[in-house]
């Protein structure tokens with residue numbers, strides 16, 4: 001009897017442990033486990049990533065999903081992982097595919113991003129966005145219920161350190177790399193880096209007119225110098241610093257080719273017509289190439 005009793009208590013204890021830490025596959029096919037208590041969600045390779053970080057004092061979310069359906073999926077996963085509330089949302093940029101879902105977590109969560117994010121999000125706010133999304137599917141119509149703009153409550157300048165429970169989050173501003181306010185999030189103890197949208201695996205990035213390739217390269221260099229073990233980009237699969245190496249090589253080659261054509265006296269329009277990057281023909285979003293050539297042209301002429 002004694003043996004049986006202790007056997008049952010061991011089984012109960014095992015079940016309790018199992019119930020308190022579900023495996024990533026129990027959260028659904030869109031989730032991957034990065035490290036103990038750190039998960040990332042993305043429904044498709046090109047979509048934005050949304051990450052869940054568990055702490056003893058509650059949950060930190062980094063970006064809130066490609067669409068509100070993703071945001072709801074992340075919230076459901078949080079409920080399976082812990083009874084604790086979401087304390088903090090960190091936005092790595094201002095665009096809707098990273099921030100629309102803020103409303104799902106806040107309140108009670110506070111939202112954080114670099115200075116300029118609040119103003120940029122207020123300016124770009126489209127009150128019709130929820131209605132447009134709702135027409136996509138019945139699931140989306142349900143997911144956008146209660147949608148409203150939630151811009152950052154807290155803005156920092158340059159860098160800041162946040163401590164939640166046993167974890168440390170270093171927020172690092174990435175200047176002129178993608179949106180009006182971009183933040184990398186570095187967990188020094190775990191050696192995990194959330195690298196925002198400066199370098200996207202196997203993808204041509206959309207480079208806006210205020211973005212500068214030299215600033216992108218400086219941000220990439222800074223992030224590589226942290227020597228992260230895991231890199232979680234704003235879009236695409238997580239990996240290692242090879243994500244940065246690939247982007248450095250791509251921009252190096254782009255600057256070299258655009259520079260050579262400028263020296264030959266080609267105009268921007270001619271370069272757009274003639275330049276080829278066959279090494280990267282398999283990368284997604286080839287239609288973004290003109291914005292890349294314009295950015296390289298700006299960089300070359302600034303030298």
Ligand SMILES: [Zn+2]
Nearest residue numbers: 093095179197
């Ligand atoms: Zn973006």
